[in-house]
Amino acid sequence: MKMTTEITHRYFEFNPKNGADYYALISANTKEEAINMYYDNVSDRDMEPDVDCLELSSPEAWDKLKNCDDSEAELSIEEKLEEFESNGVLLWPRF
Structure with a gap:
């Protein structure tokens, strides 16, 4: 199986080692979009005001x-x- 050669978005990893509460792998067009997806789908903005x-x-x-x-x-x-x-969110903890 071969991936397509046309990549239209980027991939961002959120990791507790870098200040995130939970691990997540997110595909998005921009870093800002990935951070918003993280807050909307994985963690709460009130708990993590400065996630990277x-x-x-x-x-x-x-x-x-x-x-x-x-x-x-x-x-x-x-x-x-x-x-x-x-x-969207590709990987996240499923508790």
């Missing part, structure tokens, strides 16, 4: 997504690829 994230290359982000521990085996590799190529 690290931008990952497309191959780094893909490796994290395809190798994540999907203990319930919910997504096939094709479904993960489809998710990877869209904007």
Whole structure:
């Protein structure tokens, strides 16, 4: 399976090591958009007023997504690829 060569967004990793309350991998067009998605979907802005994230290359982000521990085996590799190529939260803690 091969990823498409046209990448229309970027990948951002939120990590407790960098001040985030929870881990998340988010695809977005801008860092600001990723931070807003993080607050809307993963954590509360009131709790984390100054969260930061690290931008990952497309191959780094893909490796994290395809190798994540999907203990319930919910997504096939094709479904993960489809998710990877869209904007939104890709990985986050599922408690």
